[in-house]
Amino acid sequence: MTNLKSHIEPKANRRFRRLALNTIIVLYLLIVAGGVVRSTGSGMGCPDWPRCFGRWVPPTELSELPADYKEVYRGKLKGEVIFNPAKTWTEYVNRLIGAFTGVMIFLLLLASLPFLKRGPRKIFYYSLSAFLLVGFQGWLGAKVVSFELAPVVVTLHMLLAIVIVFLVLYLFTWARFFGQSDINNVKDKAGLSGWGVAAMSLSLVQILLGTQVRETMDVTIAALGYDQRALWIGSLGTEFYIHRSFSILLVLINGLWIYKVLQVEQAGSIIRKFAFACAGVLGIELLTGISMAYLGVPALAQPSHLVLAIILIGLQYMVWLLNSKRYLSTAPQSGAPILVNE
Structure with a gap:
């Protein structure tokens, strides 16, 4: 190349x-x-x-x-x-x-x-x-x-x-x-690209599971009404419990991937900063999910939960992209960006 x-x-x-x-x-x-x-x-x-x-x-x-x-x-x-x-x-x-x-x-x-x-x-x-x-x-x-x-x-x-x-x-x-x-000479160390793909894939699956939960909730809302928020979660089917349980795997894989990124990348690197951002967004995402499950589905928690999920997968993509040796130049130069022939 x-x-x-x-x-x-x-x-x-x-x-x-x-x-x-x-x-x-x-x-x-x-x-x-x-x-x-x-x-x-x-x-x-x-x-x-x-x-x-x-x-x-x-x-x-x-x-x-x-x-x-x-x-x-x-x-x-x-x-x-x-x-x-x-x-x-x-x-x-x-x-x-x-x-x-x-x-x-x-x-x-x-x-x-x-x-x-x-x-x-x-x-x-x-x-x-x-x-x-x-x-x-x-x-x-x-x-x-x-x-x-x-x-x-x-x-x-x-x-x-x-x-x-x-x-x-x-x-x-x-x-x-x-x-x-700040990202020149970055290689795909410790198999981080593979871990990144796994993290993004799990996030995507979780988003799709969330859409299934939302569709079930639409039926529940139609039956109970918007003034019965406290009863919504208890009326959901297996889709909700699959979505909730899958979050455990999501947190484990993302946590391990982020840990590996932080171990490999130097302090102050842009990849390291995005990895910290992933951890922060994932934590807030969990809090919004918990609030919906145990606090009667607060109105602001629903759109926040979705947006945070999209932000998380976007940040994961940025970390994966910046870490991937397929895209990065290994020769530090100034001026316009340098690409690698594909």
């Missing part, structure tokens, strides 16, 4: 890096919004798409809707529609953030155009992939509405969000860290 130095000007690289970072922030805001939508039961707050109750700006009170609005939207939802302004605007804000995310991804794609001519071209292709996937994600979001929150569609929606986050994290990591002095 030979080292290749990008011919992109440092200013253009900095601009791309800042835009990638801002896009990551917006992506996580979108995940937060999606978590709030799920935890408040606002997924059908807007019964149609892309408009909301037939309007680009949704109503704020019942008087703004036609008298027969239930009849109009019953056919689309195969059930009665009851207007709830809080749920309607929660879903609408989620859609607005989704649209803004699409704009940010498009701007990132434009910023990647110089790489198509001067290399490395894969930066452009990864940016293009993220843009296309966001478009598909928007279409899938419409299907989430039309299929009335069908479990398979909701799970696919979540998986695709994680893929998009990984793509943009890769772009930011390349622009910010590759070829920098």
